[in-house]
Amino acid sequence: MRRRLLTGVLGGALVMAVSAGCGIPDRTEVQIEQRGPAAETNWSLGRGNEPPTREASGSDADAFVRNFLAAAAGEPDRAYERVKRFIATPERGGLQVKQGSEVALSVVRLTENPLIEPDVDSMKVTISVQQVGLLRANGMLVPPLATESTYEFRLVNAGPAGEDDAGFYVSNPPNLLLLSDDALRRYYEAEPIYFWNSDRTRLVPDQRYLSSAVPAERRVSEVVRWLTAGPSEWLRVGVSGLPDRTEMINNATGSDGRWEVNLDMPGADEMRLEQLGTQLALSLPELDGTLEIKILNQSRKVVDLGERRRLNSLYRIDVNARRYCVYDGAIHALTVSGEPAGAVPVAPEANRDIVSAALRRADEDVLAAVVVAGEDGRQRLAVGRGRGVVESLDTGSTAYTEMGRPVWIRSDGSRPAGLVVADGRLHRFDDRAATRQVQLGLPGQVTAVAAALDGHRVALVVDGALYVAAINWSGGLPTLGPARRLVSSLTDVTAVDWWAENRLLVAGSVGRPAIYDVSVDGALETPLREDTGTQVNHLAAYPTTPALSPLAGSFMYEANGVAYSNPVERINRDQVQDVTPPAAGLRPGNPTAPVFLY
Known part of the structure; x- marks a missing residue:
């Protein structure tokens, strides 16, 4: 049986190195860039893969430890049997064996390479981990129960004294089944x-x-x-x-x-x-x-x-997507890598004082939700709808000190709705730009929101952490259910967008500002930009779906007031269409707040 392979590449399978466009001037490292994800293909590096045996690593202690963290992979009813083969025979009875649906694997992410220290008659192993989740026998990854950040055990020689190539056994093993995120990627398939x-x-x-x-x-x-x-x-x-x-x-x-x-x-x-x-x-x-x-x-x-x-097509999406940005307070078409430019979807009379925008097609109409800056320095939401071009915008009555990028929620109803972050709180808005705060049940400041194509899931950034939540449309208005926090290598998360059914594009920090591809449960992640030079405050992705498009898997972002596209390329003023050259002696501004229309 085969799995459809659609646009993009398998997460973690192909990497494209790009040396052009070194990013923001204060950094000069070569940037690593990956193309967009496949349309929910599996993450596995091969089908029919069995985890390695105890003997496979030979006398390589580091390889043995990593193989031990993969031993539980496979069919649940044999997980304990596979792990016991790695454990010294006298200690195998100490592992508490569970049966059937009770079998669960603690998925962990190594935060450092295993520390292996020689001792008198064994080697002490310390692994530092991030608890990712609990993989149940039914294939569901639920939030982690374990809280340990380190595990210690020992390696003893599997052969007689002096025979160094017989491999190892684990002594004093952890009393639970550990599975590394790398083993999850290698020996499982992520199935929607x-x-x-x-x-x-x-x-x-x-x-x-x-x-x-x-x-x-x-x-x-x-x-x-x-x-x-x-x-x-x-x-x-x-x-x-x-x-x-x-x-x-x-x-x-x-x-x-x-x-x-x-x-x-x-x-x-x-x-x-x-x-x-x-x-x-x-x-x-x-x-x-x-x-x-x-x-x-x-x-x-x-x-x-x-x-x-x-x-029963899952998503109705325009494959002829176009790129736009905000330049000098107005929405302008963008051309990147020779792509055709689209017509500006907002009429000139309404296209002014704009800070950021959300553009979406609804059958033959275009929906526009924009944040506009007032003369008082405060920001308001303005919303409009038009056949091809939005002729006018309704401006909301409530002003805020700061607003994030608005997002439309796809719905089957005749009255569209969306979400926007304003002054650290999440608000929903309607087609008249009226906003109302959404109760999340989470403490902290909300800084970003993104909506999935299905119209029933959102991703959120709250106090620098990444969450997902479901949308309930009972009563015709969107309300959010309890949010699930995702575990990721990224800290201080600043921006998020959906770029496949079960995949998120996330900006944060791994000791340096970066952009990662993160699965909807946080378990699988792939670096896309390993150093953006400075904090990313705006992300926009064209999602990969079975409806193939030349832009599938593309994304754009803004960092330090400069816009970029993938592969690593700064978006310059000459890529912005229909702009007036600056007056003599004045420097041209930068394109900001990039956005796709689809």
């Missing part, structure tokens, strides 16, 4: 599955991890079990699970383009079965042919998987 939103009009992705050692014929059964188990806890407020007590009867069966799933599903009427067929078709994108759904051994629905996917 889909749940209907609260009013059952749109599918919303959730993320699971499947061992790449699971045989192809069992993958259908695993996905069905994930769906019956329900969505991730943080997503529950915005989506609907299958009916209570839904269970799979035996494993899914089939081959050669015909599969069969047998369920016990209370209330399985025609509508429920139709929607389940769509969920399965989208959650099993590598599967072709037909899938028969049985309820208590009775055939109830036959789904043409490819046709169902064709008729």
